[in-house]
Amino acid sequence: MIKIGSQKIDTNIFLAPLAGCADLSFRLVARELGARFCFYEMVDSNALLYQKEPRRDILKTHPKDHPIAAQLLGSEPERMLEAAKRLLSLVTPEFLDINAACPAKKVLKKRCGAYFLKEPSNLYKIIEKLSANLTLPITVKLRIGYNLFDPDHIISIAKNCQKSGAAALFVHGRTMKQRYSGKVNYEAIKAVKDNTTIPVFGSGDILSQELAQKMFDQTGCDGILVARGAMGNPWFFCNKKPSIKERLDTLNRHLSYLEKYKETRATAKLGLMKKAVMWYLKEFANAHEFRNRINGCKSIEEIRACVSKII
Numbered sequence: 633m634i635k636i637g638s639q640k641i642d643t644n645i646f647l648a649p650l651a652g653c654a655d656l657s658f659r660l661v662a663r664e665l666g667a668r669f670c671f672y673e674m675v676d677s678n679a680l681l682y683q684k685e686p687r688r689d690i691l692k693t694h695p696k697d698h699p700i701a702a703q704l705l706g707s708e709p710e711r712m713l714e715a716a717k718r719l720l721s722l723v724t725p726e727f728l729d730i731n732a733a734c735p736a737k738k739v740l741k742k743r744c745g746a747y748f749l750k751e752p753s754n755l756y757k758i759i760e761k762l763s764a765n766l767t768l769p770i771t772v773k774l775r776i777g778y779n780l781f782d783p784d785h786i787i788s789i790a791k792n793c794q795k796s797g798a799a800a801l802f803v804h805g806r807t808m809k810q811r812y813s814g815k816v817n818y819e820a821i822k823a824v825k826d827n828t829t830i831p832v833f834g835s836g837d838i839l840s841q842e843l844a845q846k847m848f849d850q851t852g853c854d855g856i857l858v859a860r861g862a863m864g865n866p867w868f869f870c871n872k873k874p875s876i877k878e879r880l881d882t883l884n885r886h887l888s889y890l891e892k893y894k895e896t897r898a899t900a901k902l903g904l905m906k907k908a909v910m911w912y913l914k915e916f917a918n919a920h921e922f923r924n925r926i927n928g929c930k931s932i933e934e935i936r937a938c939v940s941k942i943i
């Protein structure tokens with residue numbers, strides 16, 4: 633059990649926020665195999681407020697898709713509050729996370745996401761604004777630095793987040809510059825943990841039970857986020873090695889959830905289905921041969937026919 637602000641959550645192992653991946657279908661499969669806490673995909677505050685048709689399926693949920701947290705991306709305190717209120721009129725997450733970790737160029741240009749690691753003043757204002765005006769806990773997802781890890785800098789950011797009202801910190805142990813590759817810096821996550829009193833979650837290379845334990849042992853963190861380690865491997869959460877049949881059954885279930893729940897154009901849906909097949913394929917000996925065939929599929933039926941031939 634872990635306490636994030638006023639919320640008690642009965643696990644400290646969360647499925648990470650994964651834009652474009654951890655949608656309702658992914659989360660349902662993960663939950664069926666033991667995930668007890670998930671995040672919606674990140675929501676862009678501007679899209680939520682100003683787009684005529686913000687992507688409805690990002691906040692799509694299901695009675696089995698709880699408990700859950702939401703994550704907002706944005707740079708302006710006032711607009712973030714407005715967007716948060718809009719979001720909370722649509723769904724009821726346990727807490728709301730602010731993204732200060734996304735390294736995408738278009739995000740950095742808008743002075744949000746990992747940009748906050750370079751210039752954090754608006755991040756603190758957002759935390760203050762949201763925690764003063766909303767009743768649910770506000771948390772922050774950070775990286776360990778912008779171009780490099782400077783212990784004083786990240787400790788100062790973490791302390792100021794806490795001072796501004798953050799109820800927990802999720803720390804991806806890489807810099808913005810490293811994006812998703814290179815070594816995870818456990819020492820940096822430990823520095824955040826040692827210098828704050830709110831829960832700190834470690835993220836980065838949680839790809840096996842051993843690496844999950846390493847994150848706890850080396851950083852003293854209170855919890856972990858499972859990200860790429862769960863893509864095509866929802867068994868991470870029940871610590872089980874599935875049989876080939878279980879793999880295929882689960883992949884087929886994942887595909888049927890996408891078919892049923894995804895509210896996107898047919899071509900986008902097809903792309904997501906192909907992506908899901910690729911994740912699960914990794915473990916099959918004849919993956920290479922199937923990768924090309926799946927890529928060439930022009931319909932859901934063709935994907936299904938192709939999957940039925942995988943052994």
Ligand SMILES: Cc1cc2nc3c(=O)[nH]c(=O)nc-3n(C[C@H](O)[C@H](O)[C@H](O)COP(=O)(O)O)c2cc1C
Nearest residue numbers: 648649650651674733773804835836837838859860
């Ligand atoms: C495809 C993808 C999408 C991601 N989307 C988000 C996101 O929307 N918000 C966020 O805070 N982190 C996001 N992340 C970062 C992960 O939550 C996690 O911190 C990171 O992948 C490090 O963990 P790993 O090395 O175990 O994958 C994303 C990562 C990947 C690979």
